[in-house]
Amino acid sequence: MISRRGSLPRRARGFTLTELAVVVTIIALILGGVVLTMGAVSSAREVEQTQRQLDEAREALLGFFLRNGRFPCPAAPAATGVESFVSPGALPAPVASPAFDIRCSNPFDGFLPAVTLGLSRTDNQGYLQDAWGNRVRYAVTAWVPAPPFDAAQCPPNTATPDFTKCPVFTTSGGVAARGLANITASAATMLSVCNRLACGAPAAPETPLTFFAPAVVFSTGRNFAVVAPLLDELENVNNDGIFVVHTPRPAGAAAGEFDDLVTWISPNILYNRLIAAGAI
Numbered sequence: 001m002i003s004r005r006g007s008l009p010r011r012a013r014g015f016t017l018t019e020l021a022v023v024v025t026i027i028a029l030i031l032g033g034v035v036l037t038m039g040a041v042s043s044a045r046e047v048e049q050t051q052r053q054l055d056e057a058r059e060a061l062l063g064f065f066l067r068n069g070r071f072p073c074p075a076a077p078a079a080t081g082v083e084s085f086v087s088p089g090a091l092p093a094p095v096a097s098p099a100f101d102i103r104c105s106n107p108f109d110g111f112l113p114a115v116t117l118g119l120s121r122t123d124n125q126g127y128l129q130d131a132w133g134n135r136v137r138y139a140v141t142a143w144v145p146a147p148p149f150d151a152a153q154c155p156p157n158t159a160t161p162d163f164t165k166c167p168v169f170t171t172s173g174g175v176a177a178r179g180l181a182n183i184t185a186s187a188a189t190m191l192s193v194c195n196r197l198a199c200g201a202p203a204a205p206e207t208p209l210t211f212f213a214p215a216v217v218f219s220t221g222r223n224f225a226v227v228a229p230l231l232d233e234l235e236n237v238n239n240d241g242i243f244v245v246h247t248p249r250p251a252g253a254a255a256g257e258f259d260d261l262v263t264w265i266s267p268n269i270l271y272n273r274l275i276a277a278g279a280i
Contacts, residue, residue, distance in 0.1 A: 043222070046131035047261065050219045053121070053130060054263045057138070057217045060117040061265060066277050069172040071215050072117065074110020074138045081115035081126020099151035104142060104170055108191075109239045112138040112217060130219040130261075139216045139241065142167050143189045145178065169214045175270075176280045185212040185267045193264050195246045197231050206246075213264035216243050221259030223251075230256045 065071055076084035087101035104110070112119070114128035114136075122128055127135040146164035151157055154166035155173065168174035168183065175183065183189060190212035192199055199210055218236060232244040233256070245262035249255060274280045 046222065049131040050221075050261055051263075053128065053136065054217050054219065054261060057112055057117070057119065057128065057136060058263055058265055060119055061138075061215055061217070062270065062273055064117060065270065066273060066279060069176060069279070070170050070174060071140050072113050073104035073170055074106050074140060075113040075116075075127065076106050076110060079125075081111075081113060081122060081128075083113040083116045084110065099154075099157040101151050102154050102156075102171060103149060103151075103167060104140060107142040107167075107170075108139045108241045109237065110138060112136045132219075132222050132224070134220050134224050137218050137220070137237070139191055139243070141169050141190050141214045141241070143169065145182070175274070180271055180280065183267070187212065190214055190267065191216050191264070192242045193245055193262065194242065195244070197235055197244060198240075199242055211264065212267065214267055214270060216262065216264040218243065218245075218260055218262040221261060223257060223259055230258070232256060232258045233260055236260050236262070 061071060073083035073085060075081055084105040085101055086103045086105050112128045112135075114120075114122045115126040119128050123133075123135070130136055144165065144167050148165075149167065150162070150165040153162040154171055155161045161171075161173075161177075163171065163174050163177040166174055168178050187199075191214070193211040193213055193216060195206065195209040199208075201208065220233065220237065223230075223233075232246070235242060235244045243262055243264075244258075245260070246258065249258040251257045271280075
């Protein structure tokens with residue numbers, strides 16, 4: 001029906017530009033909230049999946065130790081997902097000449113030897129991948145009780161080894177021969193896991209925490225950031241046997257972003273497993 005002034009009645013008019021803008025804004029906010037929620041759910045799922053992988057890796061390492069009397073060496077960056085020694089090769093009988101070098105080639109900056117451990121979800125080179133497609137990293141202590149290391153005094157090069165000359169935690173039978181009373185959990189014998197950079201003084205009001213571990217497994221998280229100013233994440237991929245673990249920090253945080261996931265094997269857990277299995 002046309003009004004006397006020739007215009008449409010008020011109830012037949014369309015939305016004004018202001019009303020349309022309000023509607024569009026509301027829809028955008030709703031969609032934005034949905035996207036953020038989905039992103040948070042996806043991120044939480046990836047973290048959960050990776051943490052589960054790290055827990056499984058820790059159990060695999062403990063199982064390997066129970067069976068072989070040692071931890072495996074980390075895999076080198078350019079290997080095939082198997083443990084890597086300084087000088088690998090065939091061991092001639094009865095004794096290697098020169099002696100087979102049983103030291104790990106990358107004790108602090110290697111990767112989890114997924115092929116050696118029989119773990120799945122690897123890339124085409126045999127390295128275990130986390131939920132973001134990054135290779136899971138692994139470190140092990142290289143402690144020798146009475147250095148210098150002497151390969152000729154260590155198995156499999158001799159039937160009468162001197163375990164004080166061998167890297168105890170990666171030498172078969174080294175821990176059992178050394179005895180628990182002679183292995184102390186300290187920075188001199190283990191890897192250090194701290195809640196601050198280089199185990200230095202933490203920012204207030206944090207409490208300084210330091211754990212000692214014979215083996216550490218970790219993921220570099222989603223961002224895989226190994227450049228400054230992310231110093232805590234840099235600490236985890238350098239070659240000093242010190243690792244940082246604390247609550248995540250978002251991008252733009254004053255102390256730098258941090259999303260690494262770190263787990264480790266406590267020496268007490270290792271010893272308890274060995275005792276329960278009758279291995280020592």
